[in-house]
Amino acid sequence: MTIWDTFLWVVLPYAALVLFVAGHVWRYRHDQFGWTSRSTQLLEGRWLAWGSNLFHYGALAAIAGHVLGILVPNWLTSAVGISEFTYHFISAIPGSIAGVVCVAGLVILIVRRAAFVRVRRTTDAVDVAVYTLLAIVIGLGIGETLAVNAFGPGYDYRSTVAIWFRGLFWLHPEPQLMAGAPLVYQLHAASAWALYALWPFSRLVHVWSLPWQYLGRPYILYRSRYAAARR
Amino acid sequence: MRLRAQVGMVMNLDKCIGCHTCSVTCKQVWTNRPGTEYVWFNNVETKPGLGYPRRWEDNQRWRGGWELDRRGRLRLKAGGQIRKLIGIFWNPDLPTIDDYYEPWTYDYETLIEAPLSERDPVARPRSQLTGRETSVRWGPNWDDDLAGAPETASEDPVLRGIEDRVKLAYEQAFMFYLPRICEHCLNPSCVASCPSGAIYKREEDGIVLVDQDKCRGWRFCVSGCPYKKVYFNHRTGKAEKCTLCYPRIEAGLPTICSETCVGRIRYLGLVLYDADRVLEAASTPDPRDLLDAQLGLFVDPDDPEVRCQARRDGIPDDWIDFARRSPVHALAIRYRVALPLHPEYRTLPMVWYVPPLSPVVNALEQDGYEADPDDVFPAIERLRIPIEYLANLLAAGDADRIRFVLRRLATMRAFMRKQQVLGVREERLATEVGMDADELEDLYRLLAIARYEDRYVIPQAHTELAQRLAELPGTCGLDFEGGPGSCGAIPRPAATLNQRFMLTERPERRFPGARPLPVRNRPAEEHP
Ligand code: HEM
Ligand code: SF4
Ligand code: SF4
DSSP: OOHHHHIIIIIHHHHHHHHHHHHHHHHHHHOSTTOSOOOOTTTOOHHHHHHHHHHHHHHHHHHHHHIIIIISOHHHHHHTTOOHHHHHHHHHHHHHHHHHHHHHHHHHHHHHHHHOHHHHTTOOHHHHHHHHHHHHHHHHHHHIIIIIIISSSOOOGGGTHHHHHHHHHTTOOOHHHHHTSOHHHHHHHHHHHHHHHHGGGSGGGGGGGOOGGGGGOOSEEEEOTTGGGGO | OOEEEEEEEEEEGGGOOOOOHHHHHHHHHHSOSTTOTTOOSSEEEEESSOTTTTTTTOHHHHOOSEEEOTTSOEEETTOOHHHHHHTTTSOTTOOOHHHHOOOEEEOTHHHHHOOOOSSOOOOOEEETTTOSBOOOOOOTTTTGGGTTHHHHGGGOGGGTTTGGGOOOSGGGOOOEEEEEOOOOOSSOHHHHHOTTOOEEEETTTOOEEEOTTTOOOOOHHHHHOTTOOEEEETTTTEEEEOOTTHHHHHTTOOOHHHHTOTTOOEEEEEEEEEGGGHHHHHTOSSGGGHHHHHHTTEEOTTSHHHHHHHHHTTOOHHHHHHHHTOHHIIIIIISOOOEESOGGGSSOOOEEEEOOSHHHHHHHHTTSSOOOGGGHHHHHHHOOTTHHHHHHHHSTTOHHHHHHHHHHHHHHHHHHHIIIIIOOOOHHHHHHTTOOHHHHHHHHIIIIIOOHHHHEEOOOOOHHHHHHHHHSTTSOSSOSTTSTTTTOOOOOHHHHHHHHHEEOSOHHHHOGGGOOOOOOSSOSSSOO
16 A cells, blocks of 8 residues: 555545536536537538447446446345356456447547548547547456456456445545556556546536436427526 | 417518528528538528428438327327437437538638739638538539529429429429528427427417527437428537527517518518417328418407407417517418418428419410410419429428419409509409408508518517516416416316427426526527
8 A cells, every 4th residue: 555556546536526526516507508419410420320329328338337346235236146157247248248339339439530520620629538538448448348357367346446436435445455456457447537537527418418308298398588587 | 278479470482582682691690600600590492402401301311390100199200209319329310511511611811812923813612611622512502593403403302293294404494482491380390309308489479499508419409300490500519590580579670581681572470379279280180281270270369359368378468469460460371372381291380481473474484475464374273383393392282272372462463453554443353362352452562562561560579577477486477366367278178188298388397307597697598
């Protein structure tokens, strides 16, 4: 345990979380106009069809996997009757598929952004940072899944990384758990915190706007000209 | 019954000279910003032609507007709510910029900075998307005046079914101009397509607006509008559309396109309609009956009972008076000479068109002699093209409807000619088309004299209502004891059915997502 470990596994996560929460509050209150997916489908559609669908479905599946693997503790999965073997099976096979799909999508999206001048011109510095971090985080993540767990020696991150992660939220950080994790896991976690810190200031805010209310809504909306005066 | 007021527009196509002034002035006011270079809230198309965006009328491709499912229920052509959420990462029905055109400017610098030389310097076109040199291959009105029509016009979707009979050779062609803005539909599919609930129809005047703060850029409204009148700002990542110049309308002034119209073809005025029966009308089984169903929604503001109901529904008294004098009510509803564009899209559009007689007259003059005005009548009966074309455009294919209107227009001309040249007032002419002489004169006053005051009959918005509403949070503002709203509309079956489809109450009560955002230092509705 060095100062360096404390910084990476305590200070960085909390700093990122503060930025994440405060950044979203600030952005939501002050920049509704900038809150959008910044779609570029108008400028290019064919590559996007593959890139966007693969990336998003892959990413959402991977996120679901993280919830299962990191947020849900061991005892809970065993309590509902999922054995260690079954868990490993679930995380290795569908996890690998999700990862590969997501990476394929991301590669298409990045190539598209670089190759089509129309799209490239809409890319700003924050976009570049987002793509870089996404590529690092996702690349390391698929590395863990494929090289370590599916085909490699395996690593029981659920009794180290996961506990450290949950501990952060109990305000009971245990950096020593991370200090002993393999390097890919360390890099994956650290770069993910960087991504979270950037999140509220990037186009990634669109993720929170998944318009599920649409499902139960009447089709035609009216609004009074005086709606604003009502409050 | 629940009456609402709607600002509608009529355009008299015979008088459009295709000058594009409306487009240019509109663009200068609304869309001369980065991200909207390619956007024309108002555009003028030559028909037959491909239009803007190219082949926008091909809704088998773009799947805009509504259709009936097998059980006769109205649904979005592009699929319902689940379908949209599944497809949110990529919209299969979205036109790309090349379907509009690649916006360009010219490299004017070289004109100024080129060194002295034998040849004049040339300003080359530059793409406004890439900043690079480009060669211009299509534009917002590329096929203006049938330019290139022999090659392209045969792909005009409106020609479907009559293409084999239409001659596009120069000598035999017919053409007319079609200026287009957002239709501010009674049943807007753009509103229904927006998953965020950012697009709404205004209760007071029916104007359809995009709340720029609530739009999240899911871009389903762009494809959902069958008229392709919602545009995606590729800079801001938000949808934008024609606002019917609402700040001007609120002040009782005509829209920019109307104000500057050189041909004086445009009319603006109120109509009153029964909002509870909109769904029923839009679900009319046979597309050819849609026009009558829509006409059936409008009520006559001269009827005292209607006036009482309007007052009960919170429409201010002076607005009811404006509705009585409305040129839109007169042309579209009383005289029935204006028709909605593509009623078969089932959005119940509110920009109506007086079909042009000129293609018929032109067809007569093709053989080289000047048409005798009275020859027009047999031609209206006999000519199939261009009447069928107009029918596909304005009457869901019902050619008799077009003939009915053209006969009225031709009769008005014949009647006035006789009256002014020969001094005879031939009542008979009027009765033949189901009108009387006074009505024909009124029609003439509206269409031919077309004074500014007669064309634009627009009430001012009631800003004092806002004050009262603010004092009475949670009410419609008019339903205080003894107030005009206190009698309350009695729910009827049609109304209940309709309400599941349309949010007719205050949105924030029924659907938290539709809550209007607080206004900060700029207006909540539109462009920052
Ligand atoms: C939860 C639901 C989500 C929805 C509804 C959603 C929706 C969208 C939409 C509509 C676009 C625009 C595509 C276009 O150009 O037309 C987009 C782009 C994007 N989304 Fe999402 N997204 C979601 C989740 C995510 C997640 C979890 C991530 C990453 C962690 C993500 C990352 C991105 C990125 C990087 C782009 C830009 C793609 C590009 O243009 O190159 N999204 N998203
Ligand atoms: S014409 Fe206007 S109101 Fe009608 S669907 Fe299109 S954008 Fe919406
Ligand atoms: S300004 Fe008037 S006459 Fe000129 S193109 Fe527009 S609508 Fe037609």
